[in-house]
Every structure is written in structure tokens, then in C-alpha cells.
Amino acid sequence: MNRRIELSPRLRMVAELVPQGAQLADVGTDHAYLPAALLLEGTIASAIAADLRQGPLSRAKATVQTYGLTGRIGFRLCDGLKGIRPEEANVVVIAGMGGETIADILSAAPWTREPGKTLILQPMSTMSDLRRWLWENDYQILEERLAREGDTLYTALLVSGGQMAPMTQAELWVGRNTPDPLRGMWLEQWIGKVERALEGLRKAKQEQAAPRRKKLEQVLSGLQDMKKEWDTWQ
Numbered sequence: 001m002n003r004r005i006e007l008s009p010r011l012r013m014v015a016e017l018v019p020q021g022a023q024l025a026d027v028g029t030d031h032a033y034l035p036a037a038l039l040l041e042g043t044i045a046s047a048i049a050a051d052l053r054q055g056p057l058s059r060a061k062a063t064v065q066t067y068g069l070t071g072r073i074g075f076r077l078c079d080g081l082k083g084i085r086p087e088e089a090n091v092v093v094i095a096g097m098g099g100e101t102i103a104d105i106l107s108a109a110p111w112t113r114e115p116g117k118t119l120i121l122q123p124m125s126t127m128s129d130l131r132r133w134l135w136e137n138d139y140q141i142l143e144e145r146l147a148r149e150g151d152t153l154y155t156a157l158l159v160s161g162g163q164m165a166p167m168t169q170a171e172l173w174v175g176r177n178t179p180d181p182l183r184g185m186w187l188e189q190w191i192g193k194v195e196r197a198l199e200g201l202r203k204a205k206q207e208q209a210a211p212r213r214k215k216l217e218q219v220l221s222g223l224q225d226m227k228k229e230w231d232t233w234q
Ligand SMILES: C[S@@+](CC[C@H](N)C(=O)[O-])C[C@H]1O[C@@H](n2cnc3c(N)ncnc32)[C@H](O)[C@@H]1O
Pocket: 011, 027, 028, 029, 030, 031, 050, 051, 052, 053, 056, 078, 079, 080, 081, 094, 095, 096, 097, 101, 105
């Protein structure tokens, strides 16, 4: 039997943010590939695999059986962190979900901002809403990473409770600049997305679109400045 699970680049990025010895809770685990891989690699001390639905949890149980990890991962059928007690996990992963869902899950579990708790969040959409929500709700983003699968880039946020310095509109959209080699491509993709959105709004020519257009123009200008800054680092 293969004793190693080959994670996708997106899940490998998340795995690399998990500290050694973690008591992990993987919320929205689906196949439980992440906790199973981390147990096999000896990175984590314990794991709870949680999911809202029975189907994904059955897949998680199948993975655990396949890799001979029976008894080493606990399972919870629950919404977010509602079935997990704070003392059961010091590291919480919420990956592969929309930013709003991630914020809703954290909102229902304020213990996640207590000292000693680490969060690894991997939003698939509405990332600016999630960054803003974290900032406004006393969480700090300690680090952001990027991973590439084909032409698609993914981000993962390492987060804990605490105060974060205010972020600009552009930083809320793309995170703060880092020397990550994928950062230039990430900024280019976002500049393209905002340009296309502005093009659509210009064509609409509606009065009501004016405030949205103004906001997007500000975001675009901020993104272009960040790209220039990143280019000077190269
Ligand atoms: C796209 S899969 C992501 C699986 C894995 N975390 C990953 O990143 O590859 C999303 C999973 O989240 C689960 N999910 C969605 N909302 C949830 C919630 N509020 N609480 C727990 N699980 C949830 C879904 O049932 C599904 O299995």
C-alpha cells in the first residue's frame, strides 16, 4: 500500500502551513486527504475530519481505511466548528470554500481567535470580503501563500487572533505584497479581472454604475502600484 498521499499543489500549500505537532481540525474535509497525508508524514499529532454532509464524510472514512489510519482520525458530521470543542484543536484548516462561508464558520466559533489557535484558510472566492472580515473581527493575517494548478492560482492565509495594520482596497483584493515567485502572475491576473469588470461597467453606461466604477478604478490603480513595486524587487 502507498504510504504517502500525493496532494494537489493547492492542498500541499495548505499542508506546508501546518505546524509540526498540531492538533488539527479540518473543516469541510471531503476526502480527508489533508489530515491523512499529514498523519502519514508525521507532521500532526491528531486530527478531526469534519464535514457538513454524510457523502464527503463517508469518503473521508474510506481514505482513512485505505491508508491504515483507522482510529487515528476522529470524524464529525457538523456545520463548521459546531461539533468541535476548542480544546480538541489548536490548528483549524478551512480549505476549498467561499470566503463568506469561511467567515460564517469563524463567526460562529469566536474561540478561534484565542491565543494559541492557528487558522489556515484557503478561500476559493470572495477573498476581499474574507480579508476585510478578518481585519474587522480581530484576526491578523500572518502570511499568505500562492499555489499554481495549470493557469489557476490559489491563495492560503495563515491567520491568528490579533490586530492587523489597516489594508488598502487593493490589498484587500490581493493580500499584501510578498516576494512569492507566483506573486507577479497573481497581480497580473487580478489586474486583468478588474480591467474586464471596468470595461463591462463602462459599456453599461448606467448612472447607478458610477460608484462601483469609481471604486474599481481605485482598486486598479492600487493593483498597478503593487505590480510596479513587485517588479522592482525582481
Ligand atoms: C470543495 S470541498 C473542499 C475539500 C477540501 N477541504 C479541499 O480543500 O480540497 C468543500 C467541502 O466543504 C464542505 N462544507 C461546505 N460547507 C460546510 C460547512 N458549513 N461546514 C462543514 N463543511 C462544509 C462540503 O460538504 C465539501 O465536502
